[in-house]
Amino acid sequence: MSPPFKAVIACGGTGGHLFPGLAVAESLKERGHEVLLIVSEKGIDSLALKAHPEFRFEKLPSVGMPSPLSPAFVKFLRRSWESMGYCRGLYRKFRPSVVLGMGGFTSTPPLLAGRLQKLPTLIHESNAIPGRANLLAARFATRVLLGFSECMARFPGRDCAVTGTPVRRDLGARLDRGDALGRLKLDANRPTLLVMGGSQGAAGVNQALFKVVPLLSKLPFQIIHLTGEKDDRLAAANYQREGIPHYVAPFHHRMEELYSAADLVVSRAGAASLSELSHFQLPSILIPYPFAADDHQTANAKIFVKAEAAEILQENEISVDRFAALLSNILSDDKRRAAMAAAAAAIMPKDAALNVALETERAVAEHESKK
Numbered sequence: 001m002s003p004p005f006k007a008v009i010a011c012g013g014t015g016g017h018l019f020p021g022l023a024v025a026e027s028l029k030e031r032g033h034e035v036l037l038i039v040s041e042k043g044i045d046s047l048a049l050k051a052h053p054e055f056r057f058e059k060l061p062s063v064g065m066p067s068p069l070s071p072a073f074v075k076f077l078r079r080s081w082e083s084m085g086y087c088r089g090l091y092r093k094f095r096p097s098v099v100l101g102m103g104g105f106t107s108t109p110p111l112l113a114g115r116l117q118k119l120p121t122l123i124h125e126s127n128a129i130p131g132r133a134n135l136l137a138a139r140f141a142t143r144v145l146l147g148f149s150e151c152m153a154r155f156p157g158r159d160c161a162v163t164g165t166p167v168r169r170d171l172g173a174r175l176d177r178g179d180a181l182g183r184l185k186l187d188a189n190r191p192t193l194l195v196m197g198g199s200q201g202a203a204g205v206n207q208a209l210f211k212v213v214p215l216l217s218k219l220p221f222q223i224i225h226l227t228g229e230k231d232d233r234l235a236a237a238n239y240q241r242e243g244i245p246h247y248v249a250p251f252h253h254r255m256e257e258l259y260s261a262a263d264l265v266v267s268r269a270g271a272a273s274l275s276e277l278s279h280f281q282l283p284s285i286l287i288p289y290p291f292a293a294d295d296h297q298t299a300n301a302k303i304f305v306k307a308e309a310a311e312i313l314q315e316n317e318i319s320v321d322r323f324a325a326l327l328s329n330i331l332s333d334d335k336r337r338a339a340m341a342a343a344a345a346a347i348m349p350k351d352a353a354l355n356v357a358l359e360t361e362r363a364v365a366e367h368e369s370k371k
Contacts, residue, residue, distance in 0.1 A: 001031060001032065002031065002032075002033075002361035002364065002365060004032045004033055004034070005033055005034075005096075005097035005098065005364050006033065006034045006035075006036070006094060006095060006096045006097055007028055007033055007034070007035050007036070007096060007097065007098050007099075007100060007360060008035075008036050008037075008038060008091070008094070008096045008098070008099045008100070008110060008114070009021045009024060009025055009028075009035060009036070009037050009038070009099075009100045009101075009102065010037075010038040010039075010060075010099065010100070010101045010102065010106055010107035010110040010111065011037060011038070011039060011101075011102040011106075011107065012037075012038065012039030012040035012042065012045045012059075012060070012104070012106040012107075013039075013040040013042060013045070013104040013105070013106045014044070014104060015044060015048075015272065016103075016126060016270055016271060016272040017102045017103050017104045017106070017107070018039065018044065018045055018048055018102075019048070019166075019168045019272060020102055020124065020126065020165055020166040020167075020168075020272060020275075020352075020353075021037065021100075021102040021166075022037075022048070022052060022055075022168065022169070023166035023167060023168055023169050023352075023353040024100065024102075024124075024166050024353050024356045024357055024360075025037060025052075025055055026169045026353065027166075027353040027354050027356070027357040028357045028360065029054070029055075031357060031361070035055055035056075036055075036056050036057070036058065036090075036094050036096065037049070037055050037056070037057040037058070038057070038058050038059075038060055038087070038106070038107075038110050039057050039058070039059055039060070039106065040059065040060060040061070040104075040106045041059050041060070041061055045057075045059070051170075058090060060083045060086065060087075060106055060109065060110070061079050061082075061083060080105075080108065080109050083109035083110075084109040084110075084112055084113045084116075085113075086109075087109055087110045087113035087114075088113045088116065088117065091113060091114070091117055091119075096114070096119060097119065097120075097364045097367070097368075098114075098119060098120045098121070098122070098360055098363055098364050098367075099111055099113075099114030099119055099120075099121045099122070100121075100122045100123075100124065100356070100360055101121070101122070101123045101124070101134075101137055101141075102123075102124050102126075103123070103124060103125060103126065103131055103133060103134050104131065104133050105133045107123070107133060107137065108133050108136060108137050111123065111137050111140065111141065112137075112140060115140045115141075119367070120142040120143075120363040120364060120366070120367040121137075121140065121141045121142050122141060122142060122143045122144070122145055122359065122360060122363055123137045123138060123141045123143075123144055123145065124145040124146075124147070124163070124165075124356060125144065125145070125146055125147065125151055125155075126147035126165040126271035126272065126275070127147065127148070127151065127270075127271045127296045127297075127299070127300055128147075128148045128150050128151050128271075128296060128299035128300045128302075128303055129151070129154065129293075129294045129295075129296035129299045130151060130154050130155070131293060131294075131296075132293070135154075138155050138158055141158070142159070142363055142367075143158075143159045143160070143161060143359065143363055144158045144159065144160045144161075145160075145161055145162075145163045145355075145356055145359055146160055146161070146162045146163065147162075147163070147164055147165035147271050147275065147348075147352075148162070148271075148300070148303055149162045150299075150303055161355075161359055162349060163349060163352050163355035163356045163359060164275065164348045164349035164350070164351075164352030164355060165271050165272060165274075165275040165348070165352055166275070166352045166353035166356060167272075167275050167276055167279045167352065167353070168255075168276075169353070170256075171255055171256045171259070171276065171279065171280075172256050173256075174256070174259070174260045174280055174281075175256060175257060175260035176260070177260055177261060179260075180256075180257045180258075180260035180261040181261045183257055184224065184247040184257065184258075184261060185247070186222050186224070186245060186247060186261065187222060187245060190220055190221055190222045190245065191220075191221045191222075191263045191264070191331045191332075192221065192222050192223070192224060192261050192262050192263050192264075193221055193222070193223045193224070193262070193263070193264050193265075193266065193327065193331065194223075194224045194225075194226075194258055194259070194261070194262035194264070194265045194266070194267075194282075195209055195223065195224070195225040195226065195265075195266045195267075196225075196226040196258075196265070196266070196267050196268075196273070197226065197227070197228055197267070197268055202228065202268055202287075202289070203228070203230070203231070204287070204289075204290070204315045205266065205267075205268065205287055205315075206225075206227055206228070206231045206234075206235065208287065208313075208315070208318050208323060209225065209235070209266070210234070210235070210238050211320050212320050212323045212324045212327065213238055213239065213242050213244065214242060215320065215321070215324035216242075216244070216324055216327060216328065217242040217243060217244060219327075219328055219331065219332070221244070221331050222244065222245035222246060222247075223239060223244055223245070223246045223247075224246070224247045224248075224258055224261060224262065225239075225246065225247070225248045225249075226249060226250070226251060226252055226258070227248060227249070227250055228250055228251075229250050232248050232249060232250045235248045236248040255276070256280075259276065259277075259280040259282060260280070262280075262282055263283075263331065263337060264282070264283050264284065264285070264327075264330050264331055264337060265277060265282050265283070265284040265285070266284070266285045266287065266327075267284055267285075267286060267287070268286070268287060268288065268289050268297060269286040269287075269288045269289070269297040269298070269300045269301035269304075269312075270289070270292075270297060270300070271300055274286075274300055274301075274304060274347075274348075275348055275352065277304075277309075277310075277344055278309075278344050278345060278347050278348035279348070281341045281342070281344055281345040282341060282344055283309065283310065283330065283336075283337050283340030283341050283344060284304065284309070284310040284311075284340075284344070285310065285311045285312075285313060285323075285326060285327070285330070286301040286304060286305075286310050286311070286312050286313070287312075287313050287314075287315050287318070288300070288301050288312070288314065288315070289315075290314070290315050290316060298312070298314070303347065304344065304347060307343045307344075307346070307347050308339065308340060308343045309340050309341075309343035309344035309347060310340065310344070311326055311330075313326075
C-alpha cells in the first residue's frame with residue numbers, strides 16, 4: 001500500500017468525465033489518500049456531488065475550445081488563464097502530490113497548473129478517439145491512461161497504460177434478474193429490451209424505436225425505455241397501443257436494476273455507457289451519436305462490434321425493416337445473446353477505478369524517488 005498523499009482529480013463538465021472521476025476518488029479514499037475534486041459550474045456536477053459529501057470540491061468555469069480564428073478564442077484563453085491561476089493558489093493551500101484529469105477542458109487548467117508546480121500529472125482518455133482537450137493535455141502529462149488499447153496509437157511517444165474506464169461505484173454488481181424485473185413490475189419469463197440514450201436522452205434513438213415497434217408487436221418481449229425529458233408519454237402510449245409490456249421513464253437513478261433486468265440493450269456508444277455494458281455483461285445494438293466530436297462514438301462501437309459483443313446501426317441509415325429483424329433475431333436467440341454477453345464482459349479491463357488509482361500511486365512513487 002502506498003503512503004498516504006493528497007490527489008486532485010479534475011473531472012467536471014459531463015457525466016462521462018464526472019462519474020469515472022468519482023469512482024477513482026472513492027478508490028483512492030479507500031486506499032487512505034485525500035482527494036480534492038475540481039468540477040465545472042454545470043448543474044450535473046453539483047447534483048451528483050450532493051450524494052458524495054465526503055469529498056471536497058471546487059468549481060471552475062467550463063469553456064469548450066472554439067476555433068483559433070473565432071472571436072470567442074480570446075475569451076477561452078482569458079478564462080483558461082484565470083482558471084489556471086486559481087488552481088495554483090488552490091494547490092498552495094491543499095498541497096497535492098498528483099493531479100489527474102479525466103478529460104474535457106475543465107481538466108486542462110488544473111493539469112497545466114500541476115505541471116508548473118512540478119507535480120506528476122496524468123490524463124485519462126475513455127474513448128477510442130481522444131478529445132481535443134486530452135490531445136493538448138498529453139503534451140505536458142506524465143502519463144496517459146486509456147479506456148481502450150486502440151487509442152494508444154493516438155498518443156505516439158507518450159507513456160501510456162490501459163486501465164479501462166471506471167464504472168460508477170453505486171452501480172455495484174448484477175442483481176437477481178427476477179428481483180430486478182419484479183421491482184419494475186415486468187414479467188421474468190419474457191426477454192427484456194432496455195433502450196437508453198445517455199444522461200440527456202436521445203431523440204434519434206427514441207424516434208427509431210417508435211417506428212420499429214409496430215413490426216414487433218407479435219414478438220413476446222417487453223421493453224424498458226429511458227427516454228429523457230421529452231418523449232416518455234409518447235413512448236408509453238406507443239407501447240400501450242401495441243400491447244407491449246413496458247416500463248418507461250425519463251430517467252432512472254438505480255441503473256443497476258435496469259441493467260440486471262435487461263437481456264439486450266439499445267444504446268448510444270459513449271465510453272461510460274459501453275463500460276457499464278461490459279461490467280454488466282450485456283449484448284447491445286449501438287446507435288452512435290452522429291454529432292459526437294470526430295465521430296468517436298462510432299470508433300467506440302466498432303471495438304464492440306469487432307469483438308462480436310454488439311451490432312451497430314448508424315442513425316441516418318437506419319432501415320426500419322432491418323432494425324426490426326435485428327431486434328427479433330437477437331431477442332429470440334438465447335445462445336447468440338449469451339455469446340455476445342461473454343464477449344462484452346471480456347472487452348474492458350476489470351476494476352478500472354482501482355487500475356487508475358494504482359497508476360496514480362505509481363506516478364507519485366516515481367516522482368518521490370527522483371527527489
